[in-house]
Amino acid sequence: MSATSINLAVIPGDGIGPEVIAEAVKVLEKAVAAEGVALELTNYKLGAQHWLETGETLPDEVLEDLRTRDAILFGAVGAAPGDTRIPSGIIEREMLLKLRFSLDHYVNLRPSRLYGTVGSPLANPGTIDFIVVREGTEGPYVGNGGTLRGGTPHEVATEVSLNTAHGVERVVRDAFRRANERPRKHVTLVHKHNVLVFAGHLWKRTVEAVALEFPEVTHDYLHIDAATIFMVTDPSRFDVIVTDNLFGDILTDLAAAITGGIGLAASGNINMDRTAPSMFEPVHGSAPDIAGQQKADPTAAILSAVLLLDHLGYTTAARKIEAAVVADVETRTGEPRSTAAIGDAIAAAL
Amino acid sequence: MSATSINLAVIPGDGIGPEVIAEAVKVLEKAVAAEGVALELTNYKLGAQHWLETGETLPDEVLEDLRTRDAILFGAVGAAPGDTRIPSGIIEREMLLKLRFSLDHYVNLRPSRLYGTVGSPLANPGTIDFIVVREGTEGPYVGNGGTLRGGTPHEVATEVSLNTAHGVERVVRDAFRRANERPRKHVTLVHKHNVLVFAGHLWKRTVEAVALEFPEVTHDYLHIDAATIFMVTDPSRFDVIVTDNLFGDILTDLAAAITGGIGLAASGNINMDRTAPSMFEPVHGSAPDIAGQQKADPTAAILSAVLLLDHLGYTTAARKIEAAVVADVETRTGEPRSTAAIGDAIAAAL
Ligand SMILES: CC(C)[C@H](C(=O)O)[C@@H](O)C(=O)O
Ligand SMILES: CC(C)[C@H](C(=O)O)[C@@H](O)C(=O)O
Numbered sequence: 218m219s220a221t222s223i224n225l226a227v228i229p230g231d232g233i234g235p236e237v238i239a240e241a242v243k244v245l246e247k248a249v250a251a252e253g254v255a256l257e258l259t260n261y262k263l264g265a266q267h268w269l270e271t272g273e274t275l276p277d278e279v280l281e282d283l284r285t286r287d288a289i290l291f292g293a294v295g296a297a298p299g300d301t302r303i304p305s306g307i308i309e310r311e312m313l314l315k316l317r318f319s320l321d322h323y324v325n326l327r328p329s330r331l332y333g334t335v336g337s338p339l340a341n342p343g344t345i346d347f348i349v350v351r352e353g354t355e356g357p358y359v360g361n362g363g364t365l366r367g368g369t370p371h372e373v374a375t376e377v378s379l380n381t382a383h384g385v386e387r388v389v390r391d392a393f394r395r396a397n398e399r400p401r402k403h404v405t406l407v408h409k410h411n412v413l414v415f416a417g418h419l420w421k422r423t424v425e426a427v428a429l430e431f432p433e434v435t436h437d438y439l440h441i442d443a444a445t446i447f448m449v450t451d452p453s454r455f456d457v458i459v460t461d462n463l464f465g466d467i468l469t470d471l472a473a474a475i476t477g478g479i480g481l482a483a484s485g486n487i488n489m490d491r492t493a494p495s496m497f498e499p500v501h502g503s504a505p506d507i508a509g510q511q512k513a514d515p516t517a518a519i520l521s522a523v524l525l526l527d528h529l530g531y532t533t534a535a536r537k538i539e540a541a542v543v544a545d546v547e548t549r550t551g552e553p554r555s556t557a558a559i560g561d562a563i564a565a566a567l
Numbered sequence: 568m569s570a571t572s573i574n575l576a577v578i579p580g581d582g583i584g585p586e587v588i589a590e591a592v593k594v595l596e597k598a599v600a601a602e603g604v605a606l607e608l609t610n611y612k613l614g615a616q617h618w619l620e621t622g623e624t625l626p627d628e629v630l631e632d633l634r635t636r637d638a639i640l641f642g643a644v645g646a647a648p649g650d651t652r653i654p655s656g657i658i659e660r661e662m663l664l665k666l667r668f669s670l671d672h673y674v675n676l677r678p679s680r681l682y683g684t685v686g687s688p689l690a691n692p693g694t695i696d697f698i699v700v701r702e703g704t705e706g707p708y709v710g711n712g713g714t715l716r717g718g719t720p721h722e723v724a725t726e727v728s729l730n731t732a733h734g735v736e737r738v739v740r741d742a743f744r745r746a747n748e749r750p751r752k753h754v755t756l757v758h759k760h761n762v763l764v765f766a767g768h769l770w771k772r773t774v775e776a777v778a779l780e781f782p783e784v785t786h787d788y789l790h791i792d793a794a795t796i797f798m799v800t801d802p803s804r805f806d807v808i809v810t811d812n813l814f815g816d817i818l819t820d821l822a823a824a825i826t827g828g829i830g831l832a833a834s835g836n837i838n839m840d841r842t843a844p845s846m847f848e849p850v851h852g853s854a855p856d857i858a859g860q861q862k863a864d865p866t867a868a869i870l871s872a873v874l875l876l877d878h879l880g881y882t883t884a885a886r887k888i889e890a891a892v893v894a895d896v897e898t899r900t901g902e903p904r905s906t907a908a909i910g911d912a913i914a915a916a917l
Contacts, residue, residue: 305760305761305764305768305771306760306761306762306764306767309761309762310761310762310764314762337690338689338690338691338799338800339688339689339690339799340687340688340689340690341688357707357726357728357762357763358762360764362728362763362764362765362766363765364765364768364769366732368772369732370732370733370736371731371732371733372731372732372769373729373730373731373732374730374731374765374766374768374769375727375728375729375730375765375766376707376727376728376730376763376765376766377725377726377727377728378707378712378725378726378727378728379723379725380723380724380725380726381721381722381723381724382716382719382720382721382722382723383720383721386720409813409816410655410656411655411656411659411660412656412659412660412664412707412708412813412816413707413712413726414655414656414660414710414712415712415713415714415724415725415726416712416724416725416726417656418655418714418724419714419722419724421655422718441816441817442816442817442819442820442821443820445795445817445820445821445824446820446821446823446824446829448821449688449689449799449821449824449825450688450824450828463759463762466759466762466791466792467791467792467795467817469792470792470793470795470796471792471795471796471798471799471821473796474795474796474799474800475799478800479796
């Protein structure tokens with residue numbers, strides 16, 4: 218890339234969001250400066266706190282403004298679990314999911330890697346290095362459903378999972394492309410096609426068809442229940458997992474847990490067609506219980522910035538940050554460090 | 568119970584099903600004989616092999632005949648994954664799920680317990696002793712969905728999750744009842760109500776309402792993604808989990824994995840209103856790769872027989888088998904034993 222600046226939207230959000238994003242920006246700024254690239258930051262105040270103050274989730278003008286940026290760096294949103302002033306899930310759906318859907322973030326990319334000494338809860342984790350390509354714009358996440366006779370003994374509540382050939386094919390092709398670039402070149406489709414026949418067969422047929430375009434990539438299939446078993450008994454078997462929005466949500470939290478926790482898990486909500494900016498965010502939430510105390514681990518946010526740089530083509534800067542993170546993580550002793558201290562250490566090692 | 572015989576339907580099924588069921592019957596027969604109770608067995612040939620021979624999944628007459636039994640002991644069904652003669656999922660849906668739905672098995676009970684020395688993949692599993700009360704007759708398992716423009720680039724596939732106040736309330740109440748009988752008296756609802764709003768809120772509201780009937784039982788809530796994290800980082804936190812059909816499917820395989828594998832995981836598909844016989848089955852599948860080789864562990868099938876006895880009220884016999892299983896499992900050395908050898912050892916210890 219020859220651009221000399223990155224026009225970056227920053228949504229710190231709630232809870233620990235602002236703290237971890239401050240460190241990610243610190244590291245990002247230093248890494249791109251070394252390449253002669255400037256960061257132009259635009260901050261957006263959004264999230265549960267903003268909703269409490271204004272009643273706004275994601276106004277149309279803000280969404281349009283976000284569209285003009287090169288990428289979005291996102292912290293975390295969500296109020297304290299006990300806070301009943303905020304209708305449950307409203308920020309998640311009308312802000313976070315609205316961003317993913319409106320900006321067509323169809324590839325929800327979540328890498329999982331176990332770094333040297335970092336504590337996995339598994340006794341024998343082995344080598345863990347896989348990516349999950351989670352579909353981001355369809356499935357049970359479309360918000361299609363309803364309630365009939367709500368609050369009565371005759372209530373019926375539905376949730377409709379919508380899956381399209383268009384939506385499934387583009388994310389499956391993305392997974393095969395990524396597998397093709399990896400040494401093991403293997404794709405595992407995870408679904409539950411013995412029960413969810415209609416959606417499951419669309420996914421299965423699509424994988425069979427797209428596989429023909431990638432003769433060097435092998436592929437297999439696992440039901441979601443079996444996939445969770447392998448995740449704790451033989452995670453090394455995975456290279457690239459492709460799956461739907463809900464199964465991907467579940468599997469990536471489990472994947473984060475076995476590779477040392479969501480303090481390290483990064484993600485990208487990527488629009489591969491580049492018709493809108495992509496958004497990069499740690500997998501963790503806003504963790505209100507430790508907010509403002511400099512206790513949060515900014516590593517997941519920093520690794521999300523790495524995915525951001527990769528997406529924008531600044532691969533040199535991306536590799537530098539990644540190496541600094543790996544060096545930092547591999548030498549951790551368990552001694553607690555502040556959020557800023559971790560960010561400083563990684564920035565210093567660039 | 569004063570009945571002097573149990574009228575038991577046995578569906579050994581495919582793969583390792585017949586081998587593990589033979590051991591469960593052996594143990595069951597001996598345990599109830601000691602109480603002066605006879606087992607009257609009726610064998611049903613059903614499953615993938617039967618489908619290949621006859622084209623039948625579960626004929627109506629067979630279903631009606633099964634209704635006349637006191638309970639059903641079920642092995643496992645399913646052909647080898649590579650066998651393309653059998654349409655994918657047909658046995659699962661038209662036989663196994665048809666049984667669960669037709670016989671109104673609304674409580675899919677799956678206990679998880681880590682026995683002494685049995686290998687969990689977790690480095691520090693702690694004490695694991697919880698039950699999952701999985702809804703068995705609703706949710707995304709209802710088979711409601713369809714395909715529009717199948718096989719074209721404009722295909723749309725849907726899956727509809729159906730949830731009713733009737734269905735949710737009875738299973739939630741069952742979970743609270745069970746929690747009320749346990750020392751820790753705690754229920755955790757697992758769902759994803761921040762995304763699946765309609766179904767999620769029905770579940771949440773129902774838990775709040777039913778909780779009022781059980782003042783001694785505490786309860787909390789976890790999203791399914793967070794629940795998988797706790798399952799590997801702090802499984803001791805769980806006492807009774809209540810959840811929907813699909814989340815329950817996923818969580819119970821993961822729960823089986825962390826407690827030493829699906830070779831030990833038992834389940835009951837229970838009709839608590841006793842309007843039809845309940846069905847007891849190991850969580851594992853038919854494992855065609857090791858079928859007929861006496862390699863399968865019959866423990867899950869034997870523990871399923873324990874759940875069967877508990878359901879029918881033969882608690883003395885149930886506790887005896889359970890104690891024999893625990894003693895056997897806790898002294899396992901990892902030395903392989905045949906399916907029959909394990910069954911014999913447990914029967915001998917009764
Ligand atoms: C907050 C929630 C809506 C979100 C999701 O379910 O996608 C989160 O769990 C995630 O994985 O990014
Ligand atoms: C075989 C399949 C339909 C079944 C299910 O999904 O319920 C199995 O996984 C189980 O957990 O009993």
